[in-house]
Amino acid sequence: MREASNRSNRRVVYETLRRKVLTLELPPGASLSENELAASLGVSRTPVRESLILLGEEGLVRVFPKVGSFVSRVDAERVADAQFLREAVELAAFDDIPETLDPGLLAELRANLEQQRAPGLDLEKFFELDESFHHGLLRLSGHGRAWSTVVAAKGHLDRARRLGLHETNGMGRFVDEHHTILDAVVAGDLPSARAGLRAHLRAVFDDIEKTRRRSPELFASDDGSVPVRRSIAVWE
Amino acid sequence: MREASNRSNRRVVYETLRRKVLTLELPPGASLSENELAASLGVSRTPVRESLILLGEEGLVRVFPKVGSFVSRVDAERVADAQFLREAVELAAFDDIPETLDPGLLAELRANLEQQRAPGLDLEKFFELDESFHHGLLRLSGHGRAWSTVVAAKGHLDRARRLGLHETNGMGRFVDEHHTILDAVVAGDLPSARAGLRAHLRAVFDDIEKTRRRSPELFASDDGSVPVRRSIAVWE
DNA sequence: GTGGCAGCACTTGTATGTAAGCAGCGTCGA
């Protein structure tokens, strides 16, 4: 099956840039010249440009015609929007949890949680497991495909979370909450599962808000002006 | 190609194509050659190609490398996904309705409903008003910005609705439901508003399902094969 | 020193050229 080849140059460039933006390797405000990126990635401007357009639609990049392209600042409003959307979707999915859960999927979720408990877990690996866990919760109710929309909308939220966890180092608590939620689902106690999930997502959000109050400069809202070219400390 | 407009060619082409796909002026399966479109729109292939990539990300167009680009068939799974997402978002918004509603926004919504009652309402105009109404409901709770994500996700749903309304001609009932919902919100009766909205959205969905059973060929799910080139009756 | 202006360097937007792959069709051989 020749599906739109995942190996196309554009796909590679897009995924590379997206990852770098989300992991803050490309920090908010960073300049993204089509020419520079093309040269450094060893491709022409075309796939780079097409990737920047896609990232622009996602809100992760701002393109100023004839001026330049820049990684967008973390926008508190967009973070709140994404939080609202994901909470709405993940909670609504619980309404459609079937009587008997898919055993294979359940095993997958348990294995995932096991890995979250691994000692010395890398931060990026944790995020990966966290994503997979929440996606799995949606799949339990047959709404796994809605996850891609959530993912596309929550770029700003993810960057904010990374900023927060860099500062608080408190991912252990989130892992505990994951266990509690899954246990409630398995026990068929949906009200508890709902409450637990809502509290979990809200806790993440509150964490972000704390970070925002502590380091407001990271969250300066995008008002349409071109970012000033200064370096900002992103972590440490 | 002189554009006195500050809107880029790409934006114009993108919006034109998107509108034509959603209104079924470009029916599912239609071929979208970059060259042909560029010639007929009076631009080069570049903005056309970039627009097709964006529409591809939205799922409205399928691009087969080295083969061709086609308007995607209405995919029942994607319709269901969009229905789930919009219902989740619109219902969750009701949780955040403020005590006192924004008077200007309320007046806007009432004026909108008034127009929905206009005699001999054009179908496309109705869809426009419907969109605006639901967006307005979100804005009442301060979650207006989440609408754009819903819009981006519900392309397949919109096409399915158009197919359904062409066959049933029953938009009057939906207008009544709009009134009922808004009245409940204004009265502060959120449980009724929630129930009414859910029933409303489900009714739309059921309507689509009826159409699907009647005309399954319009909904053939996209399995990765290139559409066969045959003409299908889209309405009438 | 300072204000103003011209020009340059660099940006994205658009157009076009080149590469490479699939599909359909006609031909040719058995």
Add this chain to the structure above:
DNA sequence: TCGACGCTGCTTACATACAAGTGCTGCCAC
């Protein structure tokens, strides 16, 4: 008759050339 095979014309993917606008920079007049 029928199947294999290569040609041909189309497609998108990628590279590059050109256009047009922006903002910095440094020179120059005062």
